[in-house]
Amino acid sequence: MGLVSLAAVVLLAACSAGVEEPATRTRASARPSGTVPSEKVLHSDNLRLVANVPLDAPFDGPESWGTDLAFQGNYAFVGNYDGFTVFDISDPEKPFVLTRVLCPAGQNDISVYGNLLFLSVDEPRAGEGCESGRGDPSLETSWEGIRIFDISDVGNPRYVKAVRTECGSHTHALIPGPDIDYLYVSSPGPIPDTANCGPPHEMISIVEVPVNDPAAARVAATPTLFQGRDAGKFGGCHDMTVYPEKKLAAGACYGDGILLDIADPLRPKVLQQVSDHQNFSVWHSATFNNDGTKVVFTDELGGGQSPMCTAEIPHNKGGDAIYEITADRKLVRLGLYKIPRVQSDTENCVAHNGSLVPVHGKDILVQAWYQGGVSVWDFTDPAAASEIAYFDREALPGAHALGGSWSAYYYNGYIYSSDITKGLDVLKVTDPRTDPADDIHLKGLNAQTQESY
Known part of the structure; x- marks a missing residue:
């Protein structure tokens, strides 16, 4: 495979909130992109690795960790604790960096739709703009929430607006519309001794974004989702996934899973709230199957920083639970799944972000497991879920090294994995059980916004 050598444009998005000044630009040194590294x-x-684009300046600091991904057309957008990167994936086996946007914050989970890009900020910052440093959470002037960029010129994203949300935004799910986009913002809380994250925080924030006037974005609703929770239980949600066509949303809300009716996006109704103290610790994320009759919830036991795939951890901990959605829209657990490979006690490993592989008549998920790698598994029969393919790097050096695949999503014939420390991986799965997915072409993908295929 030949190398594609291009100069990556580094975009320093250091404009203040509401100011539409041209961003400062610098040019990084030319380097090959889309190569396959020699490693164990x-x-x-x-399942084989066909390309890797490593992290590069300005994302070369000790906490320049890669996070979530989104897709539109021939571009992949990858979040990072230092901002986000736009990759050209018109040739998936020779991807290259189009733009890196410096806009530090944790976690910078990302979604894109039309001309807009959204970032989740879940740490107090001194101000709204990309140039702001870390803030003091005890001060009312500290800010966290959603940042919005205009990507009508995809090579030159332009910072447009910031919207403060209660307790920030750990993740968000996008409900796109012709005139208004809605963001379901998930965030943990309450957090003691903070000015903007007080109790009880048993809610989500819904941000309304006028498509033609994103600078007018605002928090339009803060619905309470929980009733009768145990005293002292952590509030808020970690992640939500919406399926607008089915008028459903699933929320992974730390101690519980919830199913919601979102026929009215500003007034979601909780259909059911479920707990599973035997098998689950931290309800982390959710994925529907294509016909909306099942949902997979993940358990991020240990918070993603601990080795939860060792021989000592029970197989029913730190994995996935498959639930049926009954005809009367109730959740019934049918099965559990966890990767079958035992990892070492130095590898942070637990179930994390994934998406459907679009195969008609089957339920197949590709999923990230941090240093447990990437797993492709079949849950068509929930009671006998099984792995189809896997990719697993050797352990990082160091007893507490944080790394591995944060998110792994299938998009138009390839699997794209955002590795926390090693950059963007592109993998190709070749298997009769998944091959039909190659015939389905998506215009874009936000994994937390499901669409029928």
């Missing part, structure tokens, strides 16, 4: 990797015969 365990993988199934049907």
Whole structure:
């Protein structure tokens, strides 16, 4: 495979909130992109790494961690604790950096739709703009929430607006519309001794974004989702996934899973709230199957920083639970799944972000497991869920090294994995059970916004 050598444009988005000044630009040194590194990797015969684009300046600091991904057309957008990167993936096996946007914050989870890009900020900042440093959470002037960019010129994203949300935004799910986009903002709380994250925080924030006037974005609703929760239980949600066509949303809300009716996006109704103290610790994320009759909830036992795939951890902990959505829209657990490979006690490993592989008549998920790698697994029969393919790097050096795949999503014939420390991986799965997915072409993908295929 030939190398594509291009100069990456580094965009320093250091404009103040509401100011539409041109961003400062610098040019990084030319370097090859989309190469396959020589390293020790365990993988199934049907899943191979075809390209890797490593992290590069300005995302080369000790906490320049890669986070979530989104897709639109021939572009992949990858969040990072230092901002986000736009990749050209018109040739998936030779991807290259189009733009890196410096806009530090944790976690910078990302979604894109039309001409807009959204980032989740879940740490107090001194101000709204990308140039702001870390803030003092005890001060009312500290800010966290949603940042909005205009990507009508995808090579030159322009910072447009920031919207403060209660307790910030750990993640968000996008409900797109012709005139208004809605963001369901999930955030943990309450957090003691903070000015903007007081109790009880048993809610989400819904941000309304006028498509033609994103600078007018605002918090339009803060619905309470929980009733009768145990005293002292952590409030808020970690992640939500919406399926607008089915008028459903699923929320992974730390101690509980919830199913919601979102026929009215500003007034979601909780259909059911479920707990599972035997198998689950931290309800982390959710994915519907294509026909909306099942939902997979993940358990981020240990918070993503601990080795939860060792021989000592029970197989029913730190994995996935498959729930049926009954005809009367109730949740019934049908099965559990966890990767079958035992990891070392130095590897942070637990269930994390994934998406459906679009195969008609089957329920197949590709999923990130931090240093447990990437797993492709079939839950068509929830009671007998099984792995189809896997990719697993050797352990990072150091007893407490944080790394591995944060998110792994299938998009138009390839799997794209955002590795926390190693950059963007592109993988190709070749298996009769997944091959039909290659015939389905998506215009874009936000994994937390599901669409029928």
